Amino acid sequence: MKTFEEYKLKNLHLKNRIVMPPMDMYSADEYGRANEFHYNHYAARAIGGASFIIVESTAVTSNGRISDNDLGLWNDDQIEGLNKIVNSVKNYGSNIAIQLNHGGRKYIGNSGEVLAPSAIAFDENSKIPRELSKSEINEIIEAFKQAAIRANKAGFDAIEIHGAHGYLIDEFLSPLSNLRKDEYGGNTENRTRFLKEVLEAVTEVWPKEKAISLRVSAEDYKEGGMTVDEMVKIIDMVKQYIDIVHVSSGGLVPTYIEDYPGYQVNLADFIKGHCKIPTISVGLIKDVDMVEEILSNERADLVALGRELLRNPYWVLNAAKSKNLNIDFPEQYKRAFS
Template sequence: MNSLLFSPFQVGQVKLPNRIVVAPMCQYSANDGCANDWHLMHLMQLAVSGAGLIVLEATAVERHARITHGCLGLYNDVNEAALVRVMSSARAVSPAGTRWGIQLGHAGRKASAQRSWEGRGALGARESPWETEAPSEISFADGWHTPREMTKQDIDRVRNAFVEAALRAARAGFDVVEIHAAHGYLLHQFLSPLANHRVDEYGGSLENRARFPLEVARAVREALPPNVAFGFRITGTDWRPDGITIDEAVVLADALKSVGVDYVCVASGGVAPASIPVQAGYQVHLAAEVKERTGIVTRTVGMIADSHQAESVLTSGQADLVALARAFIDDPRWPWHAAEALGDLEALGDLEEIKYPGQYERGGAVHWPGAALRRNGVEQVAS
């Protein structure tokens, strides 16, 4: 059986060996934006998974653009050098053909926050908080900092910061650069009428609310080398009638496609409190509608953990790529197990080519479900 999940796919000029994507996962463990040994362990573990594309966590384009004190950054030479060190080790152990991406973002009014295990709220007075900025002076929720409304000069500065971070990412050897415009962070804040109450050319109509994200898209695409694929994570809905709708998401995706964005990843929610029907694949229908109505390469994400579920999303044409996060935390060898579950061990290659290190071959034969690996149709049992 040849599964679609393990078929190669082209995104811009970048060829992915399969359609499995490791979604960005914030680790909140950086030192003033710098990757460290935690990231080394985390990324090397994902590197040997066999996923076609591994996207690094949301990475701040400015120091005060971080969500927390522990967020990764790519805003100075020290950040860049630290990330290059970690990525050199991760690439060294990843299978040939593995592609690496990085998600660049600005937290806006959701910056200056506690790490998830510290409470998830706004930093208190004794926790070294910093001033936040946003399209309008509207707090994310009760108890959060009131952001400063961004001026045109601020908008220009942040756009340039996205460009500079993208150039650093390209210099560091990333195959894919993705801009974060979802989950309630700055570009999503500009897009959503729940957070954007401006009365200038950046507020009001969808055309105006989308102006800044599209300025970022144009500037970054012009700066990136053509061999680096370029994507956006967008919002399919705010899950509120007064927020972003799927129709607006379709308009945005179409506009992003027209300025050279190679793909969109469709997420939802996060800009304001809402009732979200979280369940397996709860965002797939959003990606499906964007894909059908725009034709742009589309990735789906959110509570996808079962290999048959992922395969069904692809075979039904609802998305081109499937991203998983929690599933990889639970099972860093998810692609190996998915290949067996789908009856597609050949998709990962014979024993010489299978997407796991030779050091794990013996253990795989014992512990991989099925108790044996197969080479040329003959079971290989550990001695």
């Protein structure tokens, strides 16, 4: 089965096609440091067979978190805890990445101002952010760069730049949240400038042999917002800096989204076909036959299971058993799968 085939991308050597996507746990201490929960949480999914684990949204500045209990990588004190996660996951045979993010206008903590491309609140209950100056934009770009240096020191195999779900990079990309009149706003090229400069800065310091993923929201589901056709143009502008696109949707503005198993697969398929770049598909996928269909029809290269892996850390092992496949089960658990 394609689901259990190996996949190689730069330094990544994945034993199957199943990805654990980044999912916020809101469990770090007030200084953004990992703890025992994180060590157990990620190790369990590695033991359970997920080949590629992407650690949750990790902020590049203290007020770039989503909440004050998010992981951070804005200072060297945060490296040690993340390194423990890396070592544990690798010890159980999985590759591991970290998702670097700035929460932008969706920050709800108390560690600094809420910042955004334009002074537009996420919703009526959210704070109105302050519009970033050009010097502050440069400071955040530098923060991504320094976080990438720390991620490499922590031993991560790859990094993912979070350009989705209504956080800062996504806020720059979408015309619904970016009303700037300078070179960072207006047409598609200008709205892509911040993402491009973040990626340029990161690639200066990230080892060339290590992979870079970009998470995107390919649809805003709101008139006048991002569409998958525009996202194709954006990815074409930056694909020289990235190796794979993790395709999601929504999150920029409150709006109705009709979700169902596999509701975002067509977006990954569209981007893969038009941009000629590998993609990760995600979106309420839980059945191994659905995973197999996506991969076998080349609609994506990898498949991420979010909530399903929260419910069942051993999804990969159970899926293999259900298909009577003799994969490399953990020695300690083999009796349960024979």
